[in-house]
Amino acid sequence: MEQKAYHLIIIGGGPAGLSAAVAAYDAGERSILILERDTRLGGILNQCIHNGFGLHTFQEELTGPEYAQRFIDQVKDRNIDYKLDTMVLSISKGEGNAKQVVAVNEADGLMQLTADALVLAMGCRERSRGALNIPGFRPAGIFSAGTAQRLVNIEGYLPGRRVVILGSGDIGLIMARRMTLEGAKVLVCAELMPYSGGLKRNIVQCLDDFDIPLKLSHTVVRIEGKERVEAVVIAEVGPDRKPIKGTEERYECDTLLLSVGLLPENELTIGLEADMSRVTNGPLVNESLETSIPGVFAAGNVLHVHDLVDYVSEEAHLAGESAAAYIASLEAGNGPVPHAGVLITFSGGVRYTVPATADVSRIEKWLKIRYRVGDVMTNRVVSLYLNGNRVLTKKRRVMAPGEMEELVLLKKQVEEYPVVESMEIRIEEDKA
Amino acid sequence: MKTVNLTCIGCPLGCQLEVMMEGEKILMVTGNTCQRGEAYARKEVTDPTRIMTSSVRVYGSVAGERMVPVKTASDIPKGKTMEVAASLRGVSVPCPVNIGDVVIRNVAGTGVDMIATKNVL
Numbered sequence: 368m369e370q371k372a373y374h375l376i377i378i379g380g381g382p383a384g385l386s387a388a389v390a391a392y393d394a395g396e397r398s399i400l401i402l403e404r405d406t407r408l409g410g411i412l413n414q415c416i417h418n419g420f421g422l423h424t425f426q427e428e429l430t431g432p433e434y435a436q437r438f439i440d441q442v443k444d445r446n447i448d449y450k451l452d453t454m455v456l457s458i459s460k461g462e463g464n465a466k467q468v469v470a471v472n473e474a475d476g477l478m479q480l481t482a483d484a485l486v487l488a489m490g491c492r493e494r495s496r497g498a499l500n501i502p503g504f505r506p507a508g509i510f511s512a513g514t515a516q517r518l519v520n521i522e523g524y525l526p527g528r529r530v531v532i533l534g535s536g537d538i539g540l541i542m543a544r545r546m547t548l549e550g551a552k553v554l555v556c557a558e559l560m561p562y563s564g565g566l567k568r569n570i571v572q573c574l575d576d577f578d579i580p581l582k583l584s585h586t587v588v589r590i591e592g593k594e595r596v597e598a599v600v601i602a603e604v605g606p607d608r609k610p611i612k613g614t615e616e617r618y619e620c621d622t623l624l625l626s627v628g629l630l631p632e633n634e635l636t637i638g639l640e641a642d643m644s645r646v647t648n649g650p651l652v653n654e655s656l657e658t659s660i661p662g663v664f665a666a667g668n669v670l671h672v673h674d675l676v677d678y679v680s681e682e683a684h685l686a687g688e689s690a691a692a693y694i695a696s697l698e699a700g701n702g703p704v705p706h707a708g709v710l711i712t713f714s715g716g717v718r719y720t721v722p723a724t725a726d727v728s729r730i731e732k733w734l735k736i737r738y739r740v741g742d743v744m745t746n747r748v749v750s751l752y753l754n755g756n757r758v759l760t761k762k763r764r765v766m767a768p769g770e771m772e773e774l775v776l777l778k779k780q781v782e783e784y785p786v787v788e789s790m791e792i793r794i795e796e797d798k799a
Numbered sequence: 800m801k802t803v804n805l806t807c808i809g810c811p812l813g814c815q816l817e818v819m820m821e822g823e824k825i826l827m828v829t830g831n832t833c834q835r836g837e838a839y840a841r842k843e844v845t846d847p848t849r850i851m852t853s854s855v856r857v858y859g860s861v862a863g864e865r866m867v868p869v870k871t872a873s874d875i876p877k878g879k880t881m882e883v884a885a886s887l888r889g890v891s892v893p894c895p896v897n898i899g900d901v902v903i904r905n906v907a908g909t910g911v912d913m914i915a916t917k918n919v920l
Contacts, residue, residue, distance in 0.1 A: 413917075523866045571808050
């Protein structure tokens with residue numbers, strides 16, 4: 368079995384993995400390996416051929432493949448090693464501070480790799496029909512929106528001609544437009560919640576532009592057809608999200624696309640026994656994006672699902688830098704830096720924060736705290752309290768579950784607090 | 800006089816805009832909470848444009864790719880979107896293709912080129 372040691376192994380060659388690799392390299396690390404299971408670098412961006420990427424990172428509007436290429440070029444310019452078609456089977460703690468990675472591909476066979484640090488950048492996958500418990504047969508014609516996206520954009524197949532979409536996540540909205548452009552008829556997009564899970568501009572440019580109705584507070588109650596989907600019945604749901612009898616509408620169609628949420632892909636992380644968040648399904652991390660296992664960092668959709676790839680790149684940049692710093696600390700003989708962070712607590716509608724804990728003494732310039740809210744809220748003030756003192760406030764006219772929020776705590780704002788015993792984010796009504 | 804209803808895409812607020820028009824002339828924009836909303840509404844009712852993206856077939860790819868993603872090199876009138884989409888069907892381009900290569904010149908008579916957005920070997 369091939370055995371090799373690296374300082375840093377990055378699992379996943381999508382936007383998070385690429386950005387982490389570049390950041391680690393630029394921080395001085397040279398022994399880096401990226402492991403990617405697909406045949407190409409770039410991850411999901413390869414099939415996201417629509418534009419709107421890169422406004423934050425590059426100040427221009429790029430398509431997914433163009434955005435990916437910018438980072439692929441940076442990786443290649445630096446001669447960073449990567450292996451494609453390579454599946455990581457397990458990660459585990461080795462001797463001392465070492466981490467073991469078992470991976471396999473056709474060329475090398477089974478490999479046992481060792482690293483001082485890992486960056487987890489495995490991304491996420493889609494919730495499937497099975498996760499929704501829609502009753503009925505299992506005919507052909509039911510796809511996750513991302514599968515349909517891959518079929519249309521990469522494989523060159525149109526998976527159906529008359530389409531119903533369940534869920535208003537961004538991929539579903541994007542595919543409503545994409546299938547329409549390829550000649551399919553998209554009949555309706557049904558969303559269980561009373562608000563859309565997707566970005567506003569996708570509702571306008573993918574549904575409204577093509578007169579595709581969005582039915583909020585609606586869900587699929589029946590799929591007809593045994594061999595192939597023949598019709599889909601949707602019904603309105605009440606405040607309890609249960610279907611209301613008598614509101615059923617039947618749509619004759621051959622395809623049902625599901626865009627009902629994304630789940631971070633953390634089988635490897637769980638195998639490593641890292642502490643996990645029950646809200647995000649990603650690992651719990653500190654201000655350096657380090658998991659509960661020292662030297663193992665996480666970024667991108669494996670950590671929590673993002674709306675914008677620009678934020679993934681930024682987050683992964685920090686993970687890459689943190690990994691390089693961890694390795695440098697080991698090299699200097701200092702060993703892992705003990706961590707003395709506090710749990711970031713929250714109230715008023717925050718569902719989670721990333722990071723989950725923070726050691727403010729380790730903030731170099733600023734600490735960016737990303738979070739999501741659980742419901743649509745208007746006219747709120749978001750505040751950050753250190754030891755019960757309000758150090759930061761931000762007014763928000765509107766917040767929605769579909770749009771990630773952030774707070775930026777500057778180093779100078781924490782300097783008055785040499786000892787931080789509590790850190791809390793509160794959302795309060797704006798009475799002003 | 801007619802009223803056009805729009806959802807502003809300037810920010811997550813998603814203001815419901817009403818544009819009152821007399822023929823081609825905009826009389827008033829209401830429902831916006833900032834200047835960006837009014838600017839968006841004026842552009843959207845007089846000259847709505849979009850970048851259009853799609854993918855077309857390739858042949859001779861040594862990497863085994865079947866498609867290359869493409870986009871309009873600049874905005875096209877929104878009303879031309881379906882026409883541009885239809886004109887891409889049946890198109891097949893030889894590999895290699897590089898980002899920025901013109902795949903179709905003056906697509907659907909818009910005066911705008913369709914360019915590749917991925918390197919396909």
